[in-house]
Amino acid sequence: MSDILTSYTFMIVALGTVILAIASGIIGTVSVIKGQSLIGDAVGHATFPGVVLAFMLAGTRDALTLALGALLLGIIAFFIIQIITEHSTITLDSALALVLSSFFGLGMALMSFVQGNPDFEGTQGLSDYIFGQAAYMLRSDVYLILVASGLSLLVFTLFYQQLKIYIFDPVYSRSIGISNMMMNFMILAITITLIAVGLKAVGAILIVNLLIAPAVIGQLWSDRFIHVLVIAGIAGAVSAFTGTYISTAANDIATGPAIILVLSAIVLLSLLFARKGLLRRSMLKRKVGERS
Amino acid sequence: METLITIKDLNVAYQEKPALWHVNMSIPVNSRTAIVGPNGAGKSTLIKSIMTLIKPISGKIDIDGKDARHALKRIAYVPQKGEVNWDFPATVLDVVLMGRYVHKGWFKRTNRQDADIALSALKTMKMETFRNRQISELSGGQRQRVFLARAIAQDADIYIMDEPLQGIDITTEKLIIDVMKSLQQEGKTFIVVHHQLDTVEEYFDYAVILNKTVIAEGSVEAIWNESNIKQAYYETSGAHE
Amino acid sequence: MMIEVLFVLIVTALAASLLGVFLVLRGMAMVTDAISHTILLGIVIAFFITNDIRSPWLIIGASLVGLATVYIIELVSKTELIRQDAAIGFVFTALFAIAIMLVSKYAGNVHLDMDVVLMGEVIFAPFNRIDILGFSIPNALWQLSIILLINIIFVTLFYKELKVTSFDPKFAYIAGFSVAFIHYALMTLVSVTAVAAFDAVGSILVINFFVAPALTAYLMVKRLGAMIGLTLVFAVLNSVAGYCISFYFDLSVAGTTAFVALITFMIVFLFNSKGFISSRIQKMQQKKAFSRAMILMLMSEQSHQSLTREEIMSHFNLSTRQFNRHIDHLLINEYMEKDEERYMLTRRGEEFTHYTRLKYELPA
Numbered sequence: 001m002s003d004i005l006t007s008y009t010f011m012i013v014a015l016g017t018v019i020l021a022i023a024s025g026i027i028g029t030v031s032v033i034k035g036q037s038l039i040g041d042a043v044g045h046a047t048f049p050g051v052v053l054a055f056m057l058a059g060t061r062d063a064l065t066l067a068l069g070a071l072l073l074g075i076i077a078f079f080i081i082q083i084i085t086e087h088s089t090i091t092l093d094s095a096l097a098l099v100l101s102s103f104f105g106l107g108m109a110l111m112s113f114v115q116g117n118p119d120f121e122g123t124q125g126l127s128d129y130i131f132g133q134a135a136y137m138l139r140s141d142v143y144l145i146l147v148a149s150g151l152s153l154l155v156f157t158l159f160y161q162q163l164k165i166y167i168f169d170p171v172y173s174r175s176i177g178i179s180n181m182m183m184n185f186m187i188l189a190i191t192i193t194l195i196a197v198g199l200k201a202v203g204a205i206l207i208v209n210l211l212i213a214p215a216v217i218g219q220l221w222s223d224r225f226i227h228v229l230v231i232a233g234i235a236g237a238v239s240a241f242t243g244t245y246i247s248t249a250a251n252d253i254a255t256g257p258a259i260i261l262v263l264s265a266i267v268l269l270s271l272l273f274a275r276k277g278l279l280r281r282s283m284l285k286r287k288v289g290e291r292s
Numbered sequence: 293m294e295t296l297i298t299i300k301d302l303n304v305a306y307q308e309k310p311a312l313w314h315v316n317m318s319i320p321v322n323s324r325t326a327i328v329g330p331n332g333a334g335k336s337t338l339i340k341s342i343m344t345l346i347k348p349i350s351g352k353i354d355i356d357g358k359d360a361r362h363a364l365k366r367i368a369y370v371p372q373k374g375e376v377n378w379d380f381p382a383t384v385l386d387v388v389l390m391g392r393y394v395h396k397g398w399f400k401r402t403n404r405q406d407a408d409i410a411l412s413a414l415k416t417m418k419m420e421t422f423r424n425r426q427i428s429e430l431s432g433g434q435r436q437r438v439f440l441a442r443a444i445a446q447d448a449d450i451y452i453m454d455e456p457l458q459g460i461d462i463t464t465e466k467l468i469i470d471v472m473k474s475l476q477q478e479g480k481t482f483i484v485v486h487h488q489l490d491t492v493e494e495y496f497d498y499a500v501i502l503n504k505t506v507i508a509e510g511s512v513e514a515i516w517n518e519s520n521i522k523q524a525y526y527e528t529s530g531a532h533e
Numbered sequence: 534m535m536i537e538v539l540f541v542l543i544v545t546a547l548a549a550s551l552l553g554v555f556l557v558l559r560g561m562a563m564v565t566d567a568i569s570h571t572i573l574l575g576i577v578i579a580f581f582i583t584n585d586i587r588s589p590w591l592i593i594g595a596s597l598v599g600l601a602t603v604y605i606i607e608l609v610s611k612t613e614l615i616r617q618d619a620a621i622g623f624v625f626t627a628l629f630a631i632a633i634m635l636v637s638k639y640a641g642n643v644h645l646d647m648d649v650v651l652m653g654e655v656i657f658a659p660f661n662r663i664d665i666l667g668f669s670i671p672n673a674l675w676q677l678s679i680i681l682l683i684n685i686i687f688v689t690l691f692y693k694e695l696k697v698t699s700f701d702p703k704f705a706y707i708a709g710f711s712v713a714f715i716h717y718a719l720m721t722l723v724s725v726t727a728v729a730a731f732d733a734v735g736s737i738l739v740i741n742f743f744v745a746p747a748l749t750a751y752l753m754v755k756r757l758g759a760m761i762g763l764t765l766v767f768a769v770l771n772s773v774a775g776y777c778i779s780f781y782f783d784l785s786v787a788g789t790t791a792f793v794a795l796i797t798f799m800i801v802f803l804f805n806s807k808g809f810i811s812s813r814i815q816k817m818q819q820k821k822a823f824s825r826a827m828i829l830m831l832m833s834e835q836s837h838q839s840l841t842r843e844e845i846m847s848h849f850n851l852s853t854r855q856f857n858r859h860i861d862h863l864l865i866n867e868y869m870e871k872d873e874e875r876y877m878l879t880r881r882g883e884e885f886t887h888y889t890r891l892k893y894e895l896p897a
Contacts (some may be wrong), residue, residue, distance in 0.1 A: 033379050037619040038563055045737070080799075087809050088802060094748055097562035098798060101741035105791025108738070112785035131633060161393050161401070168380040168390070175343045175369040176394050176446075205570070205737070206633075209626035212619050219381060220614060223426035228381045254637045257630035264627035276614060301848065305823060307816065310893050314834070349827065350849045379616065504895050 010248045013134050013201075016142035017240040017259060020198045023149035024207075025214030025236030026229050027156060027190050032215035033167055034187075038093075039078065041208040042100040044195050046077030048107035048204045051129045056114060061125050063141045063200065067148075070129075070196035077103050078188060104204075132203030134244065134255030141200050148197040152190040159186065164225060202256035210236065213263045220274035239263040293320035296450070296481050297342060297360075302351030304337055311337045313505045315351070320498060322479055324472060326486040326512075329502035330525050335485045336372075338502065339452050342483070343367055355450070363450075365394055368443035370453040373435065378428045384438050385423040388413055391445035406445075413444040416471060433464030440468060444475075451475070453484045457491075469495050492516055537659045539776045541674050542790060545730045546742050546768035548681040551688055552723055553743035554764050557751060558699040562744045563618070564606060567625035568599040568720070569727045569739040574632035575599065576728065581639070587661075587672070592728045599724025600717065602628060676729050684722055688761075691715060696757055734787040745794035746771060752801050752808065771797055824849065825859050826889045829868055832878050833886040839875040 004010050031037055047070035054069025055061060077099050084095040111127070114120045128136060156163070165173040166183040174180055191211065198207050214236040218228035243259030272279050295318045302315040312334040319325050327335050340346045342353055344361050355363035368391070391413070392406040414420045417437040422430065427438065436456055443451055451472075457465050472482055472495075486492060492499060493512055501507040501515065501524045508520040556565050572595035579594030580586060606624050610617040661672040688695065698705040698715045706712050727739045734742060750763035774797075775790025782789075803809045828845060831837050840848075846856050860876070863869045868882035878886070889895075 032616070032619050033377065033381070035377075035379065035616055035618060037616070037622045041563075041566075041622055083809070084802065087812070088752060090748055090751065091560055091562075093560050094557050094562040094744055097566050097740050097744045098748055098795065100566070101738055102745070102792050102795030102798075104737050105741060105785075105788040105794075108788025109779070109784040109792055112788065113782065116783050131637075161390075161396065164382075164386075165390050165393060167377060168382055168387070169371060169376045171345070171371050171375045172369055172390070174345050175364065175367065175452075177364050206626050206630055208622050209630070212622040212626075216615050216619055216623060223381050224383055224386065225381050252638050253634055257634040257637075260626055260630035261634070264623065264630070267623060267627075271609070271612070271614065278612060278614075303827060307819065310823075310827075310895065313893075313895050314831070349824075504893075 004245065004248050007248070009135070010244065012139060012142050013137050013248070013255065014241055014244045016137050016145045017134055017201050017244050017255065018237050019149045020145045020194070020201055021210055021214070021236030021240035021259065022233045023152050023236075024194050024198065024210040025218075025232035025234075027152055027187075027194055028211030029215035029218060029229055029232050030163065030167060030187050031191060032212055032219070036092075037212045037215075038096050038208070039081070040191060040195065040211040042081060042096040042103075043074040043077055043192055044199075044204045044207045045100040046103035047071075047074045047192075047196055047199060048130060049073050049103055049110055050196075051199065052107055052110040052114060052126055055126060056110065056120065059120075063138070063144045066129070067144060067196040067199075070199055071192055073103065074192040074195060075188075078192065128203075129199045130204050131254065132199065132201050132206065132256035134201045135247070137200055145197050145201070148193050152194055155186065155190060159183070163187070202259065206256050206260050209260045209263060213260075213267050214239075216267055217263075217270045217274075220270040220276050222275070235263065235266055239266060293323070295319070296321035296323075296356065297483075298352075298354045298357075299342075300352045300354075302338075302341060302353065303349045304334070304341055304346060304351075305349055306337075310504065312341070312348075315502075315506055317500055317506050317509050319481070319483060319500075322476060322481055323498040324476055324482045324484070324496045325498040325500065326484055326492050326496035327500050327502060328486055328489065328492060328524070329507075333503045333524070335502055336454055339454060339483060339485060343369060343452060366448050367450045367452055368446040368448035370436075370439045370443050370451065370456055372454045373432065373459070380427070382427050383424050384414065384419060384427060384430070385410060387427055387438050388441045388445050391442040391447075394446050394448075409447070410441075410445045413441040414438075416444055417441040418467060431461070433460035436460050437464055437467065440471065444471075449480050451480060451482045451484075453482070455485050455487055458487060489521065535780075537671050537674060538786065539772065541659075541671060541677065541733050542772040542776055542786065543769055544674060544677040544681055545733045546746065546772045546790075547765055548677055548684050548726050549730055549739065549742035550744075550746040550764050550768040551681075551684050551761065552719065552726060553745075553747040554750070554757075554761050555688075555695050555699055555719060556723065557744055557747045558757075562740070563621050564603060565723055565727075565743055566740040567606065567621050568602050568724055569736050569743075570625045571602040571628040571632070572596070572599045572724060572728050572731070573736050574628050574635075576731070577632050577635045581635070592725060595728040595731075596721060596724040598628070599727065600720060603717075603720045673729075673732050677733070680722075680726055680729050684726065687718065687722055691718070695719070734790075738787050738791045741791040741794055742768070745791070745798060749794075749798045749801050752798075752805055767794075767797060821859075824855075825863060825868075826885075828859060828863065829878065829882050829886050830889060832869065832876070833883060839872075839877045841874055842876070845876065 028040065031040055050069040050071065050073030051066045053073065054066050058065045081095045081099050084090055085092050162173070162178045163183055166178055166180055170180055195207050198210065202210060214232035215228070217235040218232035221231050222228050239262040240259050243262045244255055247253045247255040247258040271277055274280070297319040299315055299317050302312055303310065304312040315338065327338060329335050337346060341348055342360060344364065353360040355366070388410040389402050389406060392402050392409060396402065411420060411423065414423055417440055419434065419437050419441060422434065427435065430438065440456070456468060476482065484496070486496070493516055496512055498510070499512050499516060500509045501520050503524045507524040508515040556562055575595030575598030576591050579588065579591045583590050602625060606617070606620050609615055609620040609624065659671045662669050663672045663675050665675060694710055694715050697708070697710055698712050702712050730739045730742060746764045746767035747760070749767045750760045754760050754763055771790055771794045775793040776786060778784070778793065779786045779789035801808065827849065831848065832840060842856065845851070851859070864871065867879050868885055869876050870879050
């Protein structure tokens with residue numbers, strides 16, 4: 001066991017996934033409370049063509065370049081979703097499904113183009129971004145995660161109080177001079193950045209779980225925003241570490257899915273045993289005030 | 293009476309429909325002002341315009357002779373129930389503390405002193421024993437008390453409330469009115485969108501009767517009469533719902 | 534043989550989009566997306582048991598997992614501890630993660646190719662053939678045709694029920710319709726269709742074939758019957774266009790078709806008669822007309838009967854250009870007249886303001 005814990009690969013991968021999971025857990029809480037959890041899913045899928053495009057244009061598989069491509073397409077997808085929902089009667093639910101699948105389709109079309117074209121070399125690594133290949137994470141991938149997560153958390157901390165008012169009570173926040181547009185854009189930018197750098201670790205499809213599940217766990221254990229954030233961060237970190245360990249120990253289990261499964265197990269346990277969980281609730285038979 | 297807020301020629305439209313038309317009015321300092329009118333009369337639009345949340349087509353709103361934009365910090369706003377995200381994990385004290393953020397710079401945190409101010413605001417609203425309760429677990433009346441406590445903690449001198457008595461219990465209603473009257477003694481001004489016609493005389497001393505434009509404005513004794521109310525509620529030139 | 538690929542694509546699109554109409558109307562697009570991911574788990578488990586990629590048990594297993602997904606999501610969000618969108622997000626990713634793990638652990642030993650299962654490639658469809666009445670046709674085409682037929686029968690048989698339960702489930706319940714039956718019957722067919730479509734278009738793009746044509750049609754018509762018809766037209770249109778483009782540029786057929794569907798949608802969204810651009814233009818014109826009405830209305834009041842250029846401009850915060858455009862229009866149409874430097878209403882303008890007051894329900 002200690003062999004694994006001290007191995008270089010494990011340390012690199014674990015560092016990357018743990019930091020990513022902490023940041024995603026904390027930032028994801030905002031979207032979950034705002035009822036926008038699935039936007040992360042759509043944006044996650046939409047980053048795939050961005051990765052392929054970046055590779056086609058820059059001709060490199062450099063982590064930063066691909067992340068920038070992912071970021072760009074993620075933002076475009078988000079704005080298309082915004083425009084569709086604001087200017088038609090189509091619901092967010094439908095718009096998300098449409099955009100995520102179409103963008104993923106574009107990714108597949110581009111991918112088939114690249115693969116069938118002798119001008120492009122070294123395309124194998126690109127499909128790692130769909131399912132994630134944490135085991136192949138390089139030092140540069142981890143640095144990218146560290147920098148992006150650090151910056152995201154810094155911005156989040158600096159604007160913590162404004163964000164809190166904005167999420168809870170947007171009209172009040174505007175009345176005291178907070179720019180809601182800026183807050184919204186900030187949340188979006190941070191979320192998409194984390195998705196873009198996290199693709200290599202968990203992949204475009206599963207990344208949304210890192211954004212949602214920790215927040216769900218936090219909400220089940222606490223009624224206070226700050227505690228929810230801390231619990232979400234811890235849940236993310238514990239799952240990422242355990243998941244990475246399991247996948248390293250049992251050779252042929254992919255890291256991304258392993259992390260998600262640990263996280264899901266914690267969600268399940270929390271759903272049953274947490275302070276606000278089902279067992280506690282049925283025991284106390286306390287009537288929770290109506291939710292409106 | 294000294295004037296606090298002056299509105300001149302205010303025209304507001306949502307897309308192509310006028311919400312407020314040619315509004316001229318003033319609100320006296322240290323008053324309890326009711327804004328009354330039928331559904332769709334533009335009451336919420338009026339208070340949102342005062343808080344500069346809405347960009348008017350034309351017109352001018354001054355607070356103490358200066359453009360309203362420069363007086364936002366003096367305003368404490370008590371929202372309507374539907375505007376708030378009830379899924380937010382916040383305790384009662386958290387919500388009241390938000391009122392203190394106005395006095396903090398961009399990156400400064402609330403401190404012990406802010407917590408004391410928040411607690412005393414909760415005490416005023418008789419909610420101090422609920423301070424660690426989750427906001428979504430409260431009843432409508434209790435929530436309204438918490439939002440008024442937040443406004444008190446904000447230590448503003450102008451209180452703007454959007455239908456604060458809508459759907460709350462009678463005890464809370466009495467408490468809100470008592471608090472309003474006692475804060476008035478301290479020199480505060482209240483602007484309240486009000487929907488009960490029968491309590492205007494009891495609760496307020498100044499009133500604006502609105503139906504897209506100002507029908508009547510003045511002290512409650514002077515303008516609260518049947519002819520003005522009728523004019524606002526039953527006599528528009530077009531069809532009415 | 535290549536034309537068979539197109540047939541498979543079209544039949545898939547028709548089978549999926551027919552159900553998609555109701556999924557869109559019921560706000561179940563993302564639930565369907567969740568199903569289309571999790572059925573992989575059913576396929577994988579059934580495959581491990583039967584060891585046969587063609588076994589009908591795969592379809593049954595996958596459909597059961599699909600239904601289970603819907604049920605779990607409902608169960609979790611009914612506790613009111615977790616919002617529905619969050620529930621969808623973590624339930625499907627969790628089940629999907631299990632499936633991926635199983636595939637990646639055992640895929641080396643068996644013929645369950647991850648890429649094909651997830652991404653699907655309709656181009657391979659003609660290689661698996663089956664003899665029906667002496668004709669050799671692709672297995673996928675045969676399967677999907679049967680499913681299309683079942684879906685058509687379902688929609689025809691339960692048209693009324695689907696309509697009522699989609700529009701107003703509470704009313705439908707009170708009126709005695711079995712809302713739950715329709716719901717689970719629909720979700721079962723969605724699962725079955727998704728499994729069958731798997732081979733052709735893969736698990737991630739299935740949702741596109743369900744919702745994209747229906748959403749495009751929804752932008753244009755608001756009657757259910759017309760919406761279904763138009764949906765099927767768009768389903769065929771997208772398939773044909775996607776097929777041609779992908780062959781010309783040698784691209785993934787399913788991927789290209791999915792993206793073409795977004796392009797079709799965006800074209801309708803932008804250029805449709807009620808679409809983005811025409812409603813923009815309409816709004817701009819309304820705004821212009823409104824600004825002119827406001828100027829006239831102001832001038833109909835006692836204290837503002839004659840105004841100078843500067844007075845009007847400062848009152849409405851108009852730029853010189855805006856002012857000139859409005860005033861020219863008002864002068865030409867004889868709503869107002871100019872006397873030296875002052876503007877006044879004409880009789881016609883006076884009448885116009887009366888009419889406007891009525892129109893906007895303003896007090897006289």
